[in-house]
């Protein structure tokens with residue numbers, strides 16, 4: 001059996017993965033990136049509105065500071081974020097964004113040539129740096145250039161199937177190159193998960209189809225807990241019908257939300273910040289308007305940009321205009337855009353410390369799949385791109401410093417022979433490889449198996465209907481029951497394709513396995529949390545309850561489902577207060 005080997009293996013070619021790779025490579029380690037799609041197709045490329053950093057670059061300076069940014073983030077999180085970690089993100093974020101500028105990001109500019117900043121939801125100051133409405137596209141291309149320049153190898157269209165753990169340590173992964181007839185063990189001193197979100201377990205989601213949460217499941221399956229998974233962000237403005245995102249930047253530039261009666265309904269929900277209230281509040285207000293008869297055709301409201309004028313729309317929101325024209329046949333210069341809320345972001349994930357270390361030695365995580373806990377119960381727009389850069393870099397740096405450079409240099413180890421890498425455990429890799437191969441054999445020999453897509457579609461509809469923006473005990477209990485039933489039926493799925501190469505059916509089967517477990521963790525966490533905080537809103541417990549619930553949820557995998565434990569929230573400067581806007 002051939003075993004590939006690297007000092008540091010990074011799973012994920014989005015912003016977090018690429019930023020980690022650059023840092024680790026610069027520290028002199030042998031680094032490789034593995035991604036199930038070409039890195040430039042990662043969901044990061046779709047980010048629109050911008051990235052937060054308190055530069056105070058607006059025409060009349062308002063004395064913005066990283067401390068203000070911290071406060072807004074903590075208040076936005078409904079006081080569930082760990083405050084010491086938020087401080088690190090807001091302070092180091094300034095450096096990370098400047099670095100992206102120096103590396104060549106085409107940020108939009110102020111009249112005097114500084115990085116332009118727009119207002120964003122829940123932010124007291126205009127601090128969201130942007131490249132028109134294609135910020136993620138610009139950032140990801142710039143990082144990919146750096147990765148290419150540093151000659152960091154990328155295993156493109158390779159899937160991480162599982163983590164390999166021996167003697168309490170992650171020693172690498174089992175991988176599957178989509179176009180080959182084999183699975184491949186990759187040994188690594190450090191493995192960094194940067195696998196993004198799980199939005200596609202919901203029917204209505206702004207996320208890329210590839211965002212299935214398999215990365216979170218790899219960690220969960222290996223015995224790690226998942227943290228704060230009940231906090232799922234819903235974005236107020238996705239295009240009605242396809243749920244493609246219409247950036248918060250559209251409201252940052254001055255767009256209005258209007259119901260069927262022509263009212264700017266945010267007046268009733270966030271009288272001061274109006275359309276620029278934080279996402280949880282604007283999403284709930286919008287869904288409530290629709291549910292209570294304020295929607296057009298009972299299904300959507302309008303995002304009106306017409307008063308911004310042609311020039312501003314073309315200059316600041318060209319991508320949004322194109323999306324509205326291509327996917328709804330509407331030119332926002334002339335007509336309002338029909339929008340409805342949709343799942344958007346995962347606040348929870350694999351727990352890490354500020355250096356990306358997880359509770360499993362040898363395993364690190366960064367970006368949307370991780371929960372370093374900067375977003376708490378609700379993320380502010382523009383903070384996620386920042387998180388990927390700050391904590392991606394930190395994870396890369398820490399992994400590099402933990403790897404012993406003397407013992408490890410690039411090398412390939414064949415037939416389980418001990419190579420230059422010293423001790424390693426070929427048996428652990430061989431066992432997993434054999435288990436996957438025989439699993440595929442069993443699956444493809446089932447004659448009467450149910451098709452995978454049927455279960456997947458049922459799961460997605462269930463999550464949107466019963467574990468969505470508004471939650472209540474009866475729905476959550478029924479969702480829990482239904483997920484159990486789906487897990488049972490999962491054991492009877494059959495697939496037609498027997499061969500490994502290009503076996504997308506098999507990949508979908510494996511991803512569905514992860515989706516079912518992640519959905520279960522979200523549902524169990526939401527059922528247990530008898531309060532409303534940030535994105536988690538219980539109609540039967542509409543108030544925040546700091547006495548009992550100012551704490552993080554940790555879910556562990558057991559045969560009977562998720563077992564929940566809780567951990568204190570770190571409060572440094574800002575004691576919890578009522579959250580009004």
Ligand SMILES: Cc1cc2nc3c(=O)[nH]c(=O)nc-3n(C[C@H](O)[C@H](O)[C@H](O)COP(=O)(O)OP(=O)(O)OC[C@H]3O[C@@H](n4cnc5c(N)ncnc54)[C@H](O)[C@@H]3O)c2cc1C
Nearest residue numbers: 012013014015016036044049050160196367368382384385
């Ligand atoms: C439409 C949209 C717009 C957004 N706009 C903004 C914005 O303006 N500002 C902001 O701050 N945030 C925004 N966000 C959120 C932000 O873009 C994401 O949270 C962030 O980009 C995630 O980056 P990441 O590197 O963690 O993961 P991703 O960019 O999602 O990358 C995940 C990577 O993991 C790989 N991968 C996953 N599973 C496997 C596996 N099993 N094997 C191999 N590879 C795997 C994928 O191939 C991919 O390369 C937006 C999100 C969406 C959906």
